[in-house]
Amino acid sequence: MERKEISKAVLKRLPGYVAYLRSMPETGSPYISATALASALGMGEVQVRKDLAMVSDGGRPKIGYLRESLIEDIEQFLGYDNTTDAVLIGAGKLGQALLGYSGFAAYGLNILAAFDANPSVENTEDGKPIYHISRLESFCRANKVRMGIITVPTQHAQSVCDQLIACGIKAVWNFAPTHLEVPANILVQNENMATSLAVLSMHLQAHMKEKK
Amino acid sequence: MERKEISKAVLKRLPGYVAYLRSMPETGSPYISATALASALGMGEVQVRKDLAMVSDGGRPKIGYLRESLIEDIEQFLGYDNTTDAVLIGAGKLGQALLGYSGFAAYGLNILAAFDANPSVENTEDGKPIYHISRLESFCRANKVRMGIITVPTQHAQSVCDQLIACGIKAVWNFAPTHLEVPANILVQNENMATSLAVLSMHLQAHMKEKK
DNA sequence: TAGATTGTTAATCGATTAACAATC
DNA sequence: TAGATTGTTAATCGATTAACAATC
Numbered sequence: 386m387e388r389k390e391i392s393k394a395v396l397k398r399l400p401g402y403v404a405y406l407r408s409m410p411e412t413g414s415p416y417i418s419a420t421a422l423a424s425a426l427g428m429g430e431v432q433v434r435k436d437l438a439m440v441s442d443g444g445r446p447k448i449g450y451l452r453e454s455l456i457e458d459i460e461q462f463l464g465y466d467n468t469t470d471a472v473l474i475g476a477g478k479l480g481q482a483l484l485g486y487s488g489f490a491a492y493g494l495n496i497l498a499a500f501d502a503n504p505s506v507e508n509t510e511d512g513k514p515i516y517h518i519s520r521l522e523s524f525c526r527a528n529k530v531r532m533g534i535i536t537v538p539t540q541h542a543q544s545v546c547d548q549l550i551a552c553g554i555k556a557v558w559n560f561a562p563t564h565l566e567v568p569a570n571i572l573v574q575n576e577n578m579a580t581s582l583a584v585l586s587m588h589l590q591a592h593m594k595e596k597k
Numbered sequence: 598m599e600r601k602e603i604s605k606a607v608l609k610r611l612p613g614y615v616a617y618l619r620s621m622p623e624t625g626s627p628y629i630s631a632t633a634l635a636s637a638l639g640m641g642e643v644q645v646r647k648d649l650a651m652v653s654d655g656g657r658p659k660i661g662y663l664r665e666s667l668i669e670d671i672e673q674f675l676g677y678d679n680t681t682d683a684v685l686i687g688a689g690k691l692g693q694a695l696l697g698y699s700g701f702a703a704y705g706l707n708i709l710a711a712f713d714a715n716p717s718v719e720n721t722e723d724g725k726p727i728y729h730i731s732r733l734e735s736f737c738r739a740n741k742v743r744m745g746i747i748t749v750p751t752q753h754a755q756s757v758c759d760q761l762i763a764c765g766i767k768a769v770w771n772f773a774p775t776h777l778e779v780p781a782n783i784l785v786q787n788e789n790m791a792t793s794l795a796v797l798s799m800h801l802q803a804h805m806k807e808k809k
Numbered sequence: 810t811a812g813a814t815t816g817t818t819a820a821t822c823g824a825t826t827a828a829c830a831a832t833c
Numbered sequence: 834t835a836g837a838t839t840g841t842t843a844a845t846c847g848a849t850t851a852a853c854a855a856t857c
Contacts, residue, residue, distance in 0.1 A: 630837085630838065630839090631838080632837085646838090646839065646840070647840085647841095650841090655839080658838045659836075659839085660837090660839095662839095
């Protein structure tokens with residue numbers, strides 16, 4: 386499979402396909418058509434077919450795609466096969482929830498450890514360590530960590546982000562509701578709950594108006 | 598301010614503006630220009646100006662927008678002023694983290710209570726109650742709740758979603774990594790961590806290739 | 810063969826950016 | 834007044850959808 390330029394829109398839909406494909410029962414046909422996938426996920430079938438064409442080397446007319454290979458192709462494309470190590474900064478409630486979430490393994494993410502300016506505990510239930518922030522740099526260097534997850538309060542987010550970059554981190558997953566200033570070669574992905582809330586809130590407002 | 602049709606793209610950017618405007622120091626000019634706002638958030642100034650035109654009744658050439666009014670206008674547009682009550686289903690780590698997060702108030706969200714099939718505790722530290730799931734419907738009816746937050750394990754998400762809809766909920770904030778089937782008038786907003794991870798992972802892959 | 814499905818090429822749609830006129 | 838800034842109209846860009854040819 387040759388690697389084409391992929392758009393962000395397509396990229397964001399791929400995890401949904403792989404999640405659904407994985408959830409399918411082993412029994413039944415080993416094949417799945419774009420038509421079936423589309424209707425299961427409430428999407429357009431042309432869109433699904435085009436998306437799959439980006440990552441798969443082809444389905445068979447009249448039959449569809451071999452489910453197993455399709456999963457593998459998407460997983461490989463998304464890099465789920467080679468695990469990414471990450472550090473998490475801010476061992477508050479959200480931080481600890483993420484640290485303890487075992488589901489990330491299925492997406493190729495492995496959070497090695499958490500760091501906090503004031504660690505209340507030394508270890509979490511699942512055995513992942515929580516260190517003092519002063520140990521961040523040596524840890525990142527020693528483990529060649531390239532991803533950082535920010536779950537500190539908003540007012541500390543930028544300074545933590547700067548520290549992460551100084552430690553050699555190249556990608557930041559930001560849960561603090563604030564814009565982070567970073568050099569051009571660093572990627573910040575905001576997990577923006579406020580954005581989701583805006584969409585939900587707008588729907589409810591529209592819903593109320595209708596009723597009047 | 599007349600209410601125009603707003604696109605989802607614009608809607609999703611609005612919370613970012615209001616967050617930045619709120620974070621600005623009270624000292625200094627009471628005005629802010631679209632130019633300044635754009636550069637602070639790393640965006641195009643034309644885009645910011647167009648977005649603001651959707652919700653504000655105008656800035657003044659050469660001066661900009663009155664910061665206070667701009668905040669109010671966006672807040673009102675997003676419905677931050679009249680609080681939305683919500684219930685949360687699934688009092689695991691993530692659920693409790695969200696339940697305890699005080700920051701939602703600034704976005705007009707108020708989580709009234711959590712529900713769980715197997716509540717390990719009765720109350721959280723912040724005094725928000727955790728009830729048995731059997732009490733969901735009467736609670737939602739009594740409090741006219743219209744938003745539900747799903748933080749249960751994937752395999753229970755659809756059934757919880759169905760229950761919420763049966764309770765009269767109109768908008769669902771879904772943290773389970775799965776597609777939910779709902780009637781046409783119900784909105785599901787997926788908080789899709791897998792999507793964010795895909796974007797981050799792709800950036801790291803590209804970064805590694807460059808180095809070779 | 811006929812028909813379901815794939816994959817591609819063209820058309821449409823929506824969102825962003827650029828150009829420019831209006832204004833204080 | 835001159836210039837910074839707003840707001841609008843036109844052009845570009847990208848993504849989705851529709852139409853259609855290819856295939857098993």
